[in-house]
Amino acid sequence: MIIVLKKTVTPQELDHICQKVRELGLTPQVSRGVERTVIGVIGDEEKLQVQPLEVFPGVEQVLAILKPYKLASRDYRAENTEFEMAHGVKVGGKKIVVMAGPCSVENYDMLFDLAKIVKKAGATFLRGGAFKPRTSPYSFQGLGEEGLKYLRQAADETGLLVCTEVMDTRQVELVAKYADMLQIGARNMQNFDLLKECGASKKPVLLKRGLSATVKDLLMSAEYLLSRGNFKVVLGERGIRTFETSTRNTLDLNAIPVIKKETHLPVLVDPSHGTGYRDFVTPMAMAGVAAGCDGLMIEVHQCPEEAKSDGEQSLLPGQFEELMKKARAVAHAVGRDI
Amino acid sequence: MIIVLKKTVTPQELDHICQKVRELGLTPQVSRGVERTVIGVIGDEEKLQVQPLEVFPGVEQVLAILKPYKLASRDYRAENTEFEMAHGVKVGGKKIVVMAGPCSVENYDMLFDLAKIVKKAGATFLRGGAFKPRTSPYSFQGLGEEGLKYLRQAADETGLLVCTEVMDTRQVELVAKYADMLQIGARNMQNFDLLKECGASKKPVLLKRGLSATVKDLLMSAEYLLSRGNFKVVLGERGIRTFETSTRNTLDLNAIPVIKKETHLPVLVDPSHGTGYRDFVTPMAMAGVAAGCDGLMIEVHQCPEEAKSDGEQSLLPGQFEELMKKARAVAHAVGRDI
Amino acid sequence: MIIVLKKTVTPQELDHICQKVRELGLTPQVSRGVERTVIGVIGDEEKLQVQPLEVFPGVEQVLAILKPYKLASRDYRAENTEFEMAHGVKVGGKKIVVMAGPCSVENYDMLFDLAKIVKKAGATFLRGGAFKPRTSPYSFQGLGEEGLKYLRQAADETGLLVCTEVMDTRQVELVAKYADMLQIGARNMQNFDLLKECGASKKPVLLKRGLSATVKDLLMSAEYLLSRGNFKVVLGERGIRTFETSTRNTLDLNAIPVIKKETHLPVLVDPSHGTGYRDFVTPMAMAGVAAGCDGLMIEVHQCPEEAKSDGEQSLLPGQFEELMKKARAVAHAVGRDI
């Protein structure tokens, strides 16, 4: 950590700061420049992260040298994280995993029908919400446990895995009973109690990036999971909030190479939520694959006109098959499979 | 609701949409313009909000005429919401309420000492975190119930009320036992299960705006509380996330007059989190009062050098007294008291 | 255009608005709903765009039905715009055009050397700045006309076309003398006098999206060019400003399918400026191709250590050759060529 001092710093202030640094078991190294004096701090930078050095008299700014995440960083683990799930599905490997299904689970027949469709087209996971985070209290809030049962049954009958959202600490055990992978939604990315519970559950987790979260914030939230011993974590890019309104969110594909550089964890792209409009889902899924993602999450619905949520962004079954064909071509072009 | 049709819409598509509108018990009114045909829908717009009309063939866009919130709107209640709490403290009235205290509760003596200081300077609420939402899993996470007890005791001995954050549905009952007002933090503004529990608890709630939440989103979250019968709700502006980095967040004071226009609920400004730097807290508190806020939330610490969190933005006791004097002068200038 | 009236609108206010609408030669169509009365306006919506209807007493909001751009829209021209330049280079066709070269023109030898390299790797345009928009007045401001001459000569000797930035209305004639395509940079996207001059010049123009410009804003600026009779316009996505700091800007690839839907104009992606870091340029170029772009603009430099600007984001010659190979594979996968 580098402490930059004000031009007006006094010798007493300088001594006071150096003493504090020594009290923390670290070594201050004072360097006098032409315009500013700076203190380099030698030792475990972590000790300083809890200490608000900015507030000491005479300090102008404090510059961090290390990233605040540890277990999530490439420094901790250089090679990509890859883990295996049921049916031999590998997450984080050469083959890009595809999670597909309706936004909300609405009834069994529709779900089972969709499961067969997406399985046939090449998906490995069935997605669908049983607990739904809805902006309005008057909107459909999901089928709850009944929805989880439908997901499990439809997945089992078709040879798919289940990924579904858990919204509340009290639901973790229940959702973990039915799902193969727990999804933490964008709005809960910094619900730290939920992160702790999902970390403790040891189930694979899909952690979606919050609408106003930087990649660094996302990795800090992943650190909550990893620090509880759960390394089966997939990061999900699903759009950030910007001033642009022609898409519902701004799917930030830059995050793919950034994440690949910073962390060993696999990353998935959700162009359905990321763009919010059916017409943009397929091109952005293809772009995600070209950028290097390890997974795709796609909303599909037989009859978007009747969907209880997010009908605007759901693909029709035929459109999903088309997406899979196009994404596969791009995957092959970049040395991957899907 | 207005349904704008594509230039290429067919008579069959038009009929199909009109039929759907009628099925919902509404009346479609077709109007043919020079460039586009539009359908005005007469009846309860709510019925259409669950229906994804955008996905019907031939539809270009759907324009909403009504706001999606009801109980929170000025249409529902024209006069300002004002409610009374213990010690005769009125929230939402002529007198601006001030909540002050440390970021985190660290120990009793410090807290009691601060309570006396802020009470003397004119605060009516003691603020302080017992459960802390921290970006890093390695940071201080709060004292939990012990912190709640300290808050209650320090407030009782000084004649203050307690406002403190609840982060998890499982803590609502516990926090409600000690606090006079429950705070839902910015990161949990769309933790819908937490909103439901806080709504059900009937305790006054301070609902803080999320970092990427529009005012409309904030009012939709308030609607979760109101629709469960809890009308003792205060909205809190504490900064949104923008590209500007000279402040930690961008405190959006525009939200004050916008909120005052749209809703009857009182609104509070938190310039400590909103700006993130001690130097900017007092001018922005004064600006908040001039803009018409009903409350201020200010972080104060005797020794920011030792603070376990947010030391950079905490005022020293003397600075807080100064803030109160300056804010009082502005309050009087705008016909309010503090 | 739809005029939504306030709940409290009086018959006099309603009459006043209808009269105004009629004065403009349009027909008001009043429709009374349960909660609101709305006025549909039949006729040429353009006439209303100059009239601030929001300010009339009794008006709650005004909803536009038509897009504000005309010549740029797919309604005006359904098929893609494709135009041919010297050396038979087609812009907007099946083959993706690649513009490559240094950020700034620094000297002739370096430029000529780079021109040979990028030509060999498959580029069709030589890019490079002779007039440089620099944030700091103390930074290198470009070689001016000398730089333009170098560009022309290096391009002619290698069979490339020249695309270079024009920053000021007074430079348009000069730059047009040397360049094949005029670039209007992001910071000048709403320099309306410059747009008018470039529109009048009839030279092909690359119009880059501003850092805080929506796609709609970009198309409105394009409309300035088109309305002066210049239809040889390429739009350029080069990143928008968001809260994310791990990339210099947030390259918004969603803009590609949005632009393709809204307008007939070709669109180019600049991942060098869009991301700001060399490591992210190639994956984002590939993603841009997969998303459907018609062109790429890439910064290349033999010795980024010595570059007078933007060294961090410049590819080395070998990296550029690698990018071309990978982008070509993706282009073939999506039915394009490069």
Added chain:
Amino acid sequence: MIIVLKKTVTPQELDHICQKVRELGLTPQVSRGVERTVIGVIGDEEKLQVQPLEVFPGVEQVLAILKPYKLASRDYRAENTEFEMAHGVKVGGKKIVVMAGPCSVENYDMLFDLAKIVKKAGATFLRGGAFKPRTSPYSFQGLGEEGLKYLRQAADETGLLVCTEVMDTRQVELVAKYADMLQIGARNMQNFDLLKECGASKKPVLLKRGLSATVKDLLMSAEYLLSRGNFKVVLGERGIRTFETSTRNTLDLNAIPVIKKETHLPVLVDPSHGTGYRDFVTPMAMAGVAAGCDGLMIEVHQCPEEAKSDGEQSLLPGQFEELMKKARAVAHAVGRDI
């Protein structure tokens, strides 16, 4: 400047960087920490700003210690800049200056009438656009020189000063002939040629912050003016672009205390453009005064229904008088006058 090296840096890479630093006439000071080695650079940091050190092999990141602006900084000039104009008007002093008038100059009678109104209410400047930056090429583009003449005449007859926008380098001389202060609009904040011309003109300049400009960017643009010897510069906050849509822009009042801390230049607030809606102008003007601004710019129009631009945000004469009364009360409360 601090150069942080990668964990994997080799002794050769370290030597190479140190040598480069020495070649620039600076002294490298190597400090080996537990996790990273850093190089502190002693000497004139400016020399390094032109050098892209990030691209050297072995470099992880480069941390700047000094601000990139010089003449604009408080380090260069500690006391506030205050300058006097005609009629004894002081800018940057105890008295807050008010610039008021229509968005566009439309005709002389209207303008003269407004000039009398705003003068009587306490304004010192007449504002109004003769050259208008309009998003659409089909909107009213201003009266040009005729508008400038009207402004000069109306101001002279009422004892006001004129502040009006210059959009193009070719207009600087003309506008300077009629105006007392040149306004550089938000869209031109990084039109560097225009900055150079306005800097050279020596006329007082109002430099408005761009929609996506940080305060640092704004100060860098001011540096263009100052470095050409023009120190009569007023900075203008008029809203930034964020995701919030309930206001046209997000007026960022935090910028006031930030600017006051960083620079000696006076700062003005424009709540008309900053919020975009008449209802929000007065509270935000009051908030701006409470936050410490040195000036206000307010749009006023006798008949917003007929305004050729920005009618929605223009105050009626009576509303402007009311604003002045309220702003005056706040000004007195904070020890200022208006």
